[in-house]
Amino acid sequence: PVETVAGMPVGFLFDNIAVRLEPAKAQGVFESIRFIFPDINTQFNVTVRNGIAEVIEGEPLPGTPAPLATVTVDSLTYKLMALKMLDTMAAFTQGKIKVDGSLPGFIAFMGRFQN
Numbered sequence: 001p002v003e004t005v006a007g008m009p010v011g012f013l014f015d016n017i018a019v020r021l022e023p024a025k026a027q028g029v030f031e032s033i034r035f036i037f038p039d040i041n042t043q044f045n046v047t048v049r050n051g052i053a054e055v056i057e058g059e060p061l062p063g064t065p066a067p068l069a070t071v072t073v074d075s076l077t078y079k080l081m082a083l084k085m086l087d088t089m090a091a092f093t094q095g096k097i098k099v100d101g102s103l104p105g106f107i108a109f110m111g112r113f114q115n
């Protein structure tokens with residue numbers, strides 16, 4: 001139920017994103033995406049470096065490339081999307097997600113991860 005999802009720390013979902021990277025799709029890649037959660041005053045930076053995904057809460061590590069895109073979304077919407085309880089495109093068209101930067105770059109970046 002939504003109540004259970006609401007109580008789940010958003011960081012739990014980011015802890016799991018690194019293991020979902022498909023290394024074959026990420027060889028030679030050095031890119032990052034920033035996720036901002038204004039409702040909990042938190043950000044996560046996901047960086048792919050040569051087949052390995054790094055997830056950092058807060059400011060990115062030195063040497064991290066500028067993000068292809070910055071995604072701003074409230075934490076409950078993100079959790080519902082990550083758990084397949086809310087369609088990502090529906091959330092996007094409803095204005096629940098804001099993507100600044102390269103939308104095609106964001107889509108390609110996320111395509112390197114298993115659903």
